[in-house]
Amino acid sequence: MTEYAKPIPVPQPESERYWEAARREELWLRSCLDCKQAYFYPRDICPNCHSRNTDWIRSSGKGTIYTFAIVHRAPHPGFGPDAPYITAIVELDDGPRIPTNIVGVDPKPENLDIGMPVQVVFEKITDEITLPKFKLA
Numbered sequence: 001m002t003e004y005a006k007p008i009p010v011p012q013p014e015s016e017r018y019w020e021a022a023r024r025e026e027l028w029l030r031s032c033l034d035c036k037q038a039y040f041y042p043r044d045i046c047p048n049c050h051s052r053n054t055d056w057i058r059s060s061g062k063g064t065i066y067t068f069a070i071v072h073r074a075p076h077p078g079f080g081p082d083a084p085y086i087t088a089i090v091e092l093d094d095g096p097r098i099p100t101n102i103v104g105v106d107p108k109p110e111n112l113d114i115g116m117p118v119q120v121v122f123e124k125i126t127d128e129i130t131l132p133k134f135k136l137a
């Protein structure tokens with residue numbers, strides 16, 4: 001593996017289980033037992049109703065493109081070799097929207113559209129961190 005030049009997420013106590021699951025190539029979300037809504041990013045307090053009565057659920061990993069942008073000028077030198085690349089917000093079938101990249105498709109506007117179905121894929125970047133990304137379904 002060549003040295004990874006992009007910023008690397010630092011797991012926090014609230015998100016450690018999320019990163020553990022990602023290492024197993026599973027996408028897990030926090031979900032509120034009171035208002036029954038799943039949410040992202042992982043945290044102990046429900047952002048919808050402020051309940052602490054929360055749990056984890058395994059996401060299907062399926063969703064649709066809520067919005068996207070094709071990045072031509074990387075905001076960080078580490079992303080330079082990837083440009084152009086696709087950043088996106090994916091709306092998961094489980095409810096939450098997740099910031100991510102769309103991979104495995106030529107990053108041209110004619111290849112992408114709002115509402116296109118996508119499926120999670122995983123990119124291992126270090127022994128500790130595996131990033132959920134999405135491909136067209």
Ligand SMILES: [Zn+2]
Pocket residue numbers: 032033034035036037046047048049050051
């Ligand atoms: Zn709630």
